[in-house]
Amino acid sequence: MEIVILLIKVFVVFNVIMGLASICTWVERKGSALIQDRIGANRAGAFVETDVFLLKPVAFVVRWLGILGVINTLLCDAVKAIFKEDFVPEGTSQFMHCLAPFMAVLPVFVSFAILPLAPDFEVMGYHIRPQLATIDAGVLFLLAMGSIAVYGVALAGWTGNNKFSLLGGLRASAQMISYELAMGLSIVSVIVMYGTLDLFEMVKAQSSVWGIFQSPTAWLSFIILFIVGMAETKRGPFDLPESESELVAGYFTEYSGMKFLVFWLGEFAEIALFSAIIVLLFFGGWNIPFVQLPEGAWWAALIGHLVLMTKIMFFCILQIVIRWTLPRFRYDQLMNLGWKILLPIAMVNLMIVAALKVF
């Protein structure tokens, strides 16, 4: 029975990742069209007609999905990617070239294992804690995974075997290790604030007041983490590693077909991951303001899960809107922001939080 529960948890977590990533893909495609005053994908499936009476509702749904671009962005893109030629550049190890996309995606997917996705509940006599792995180090595990994520990118840039890929890989790894420091410090200040490493306990501590209002400087940690999140996903104004006007596509220039799709999926999963971390740390997780859900009921857990997903989607959409609004930073501006602005602010913030905790 324990194994069955574990398998169900794995299934649910995997679906949450895939669901969030695919919704983000759709929002990115249609949302960017909305922002740029275009229409966006609206062709595939939009002209499905049928004469069979029973199939009319199906055709109606397909037509609307097509007009909204869902079929185009989710189905057609995937099928196209699967059938494209799988290209490996000359002069690199084929194994390394295949390894890179997985190294880029693995840490993101593994990080989801420790995120609590709903309040704990009891069903059929089993007490279920909707978190795949409960480990002692808790939030530190997220930092560890974040630091491994650099390898996929660096490897992709190196195995591309051309200068643009290598430059993209170098830029990406430099950017990621620079911003990791500020991320670590702001997460440490959150740990000091709650006095625990366990994400589950952190969300429980926010049942009456959201984390962002619990300490006078919590909003500073939130802003730092949000900026760092956008820099770590290498999007938004921080997309120097893949800047198409300078480096073709940066570190994944040489990737095509399914391997490119894996990078693409990892990028959106990472957006969802950072949104989830922000929601769990600062915005109350599954807690609804001024409403107290009963503890232990399965329907309360379901509502909590939906609330959590809604909040996560809000931050995903916010990141996508920022990505399509702001122009790209210059490289020195990027480094100055990371080292001379975010890092000192994060340090001072940590000191303030620690001082408030002690006195």
Next chain:
Amino acid sequence: MVPVTYYLTLSALMFTLGIVGVVIRRNAIVVFMCIELMLNAVNLSFVALSRLVGNLDGQIAVFFVMVVAAAEAAVGLAIIISLFRSAKSVETSDANQLNG
């Protein structure tokens, strides 16, 4: 429960590989990596012995070894970069001049 001796044997093997690497490799960065290998072998035996003895002092020692390794990486790589600037190579046999 795996006996502690297994961990110690593994650590000895790893340490030996590190020594052999330092002796036979001539790329300064690879030599540096072999030193890291040796440090890790020692760390492993520290943690294993910490369990054997039953207190945490060994783990604290590993923490400080990691601190030293991080400092060593920063300075060592800086030295390798300045070696590359003066000798145009990172082979240890090319670093044979006193003035740079």
Next chain:
Amino acid sequence: MTALFFLVALVLLISAVGVVASRNAIHSALFLVGNLMSVAVMFAMLNAHFLAVVQVIVYAGAIMVLVLFVLMLLNIKLENQPALGKLVIGLAGLGGLAFLWMMVPLLQRSFAAIPQSAVDVQGSVREVGKLLYTQYVFPFEAASLLIMAAVVGAVMLAKRRYRA
């Protein structure tokens, strides 16, 4: 548990051999990453959870990324000198074996005499942190000074010198 140990030990030894034996320095570095990760798994198996995480953050996440970064920046691929003679490699191997032979009695006698402690130490974040900030607080502060010196030293060494 024992099966897991032997599996991880195998990965650890193969990757350690890979570090020493591969001609390409970047392959060496990637093998070393595999090695460090399996050491982290070993730490977790020995209940040193905090050290396992720190191992990943510090070694795999910081030191090895720095090494890879330097390797890519300098763009050195193969060692450009002819490989060492078989004689030298053989001698080095013999030296290694001699070293191992020296360790064997040490492993057999010294540690077999110490009884396995009944207390199963848990290297959780709380326990290690408590020890680090009470009994070992002075070395901890000294370590921060060491890192400060290393940062300054690294900047001074890697900075381009302008000849007067």
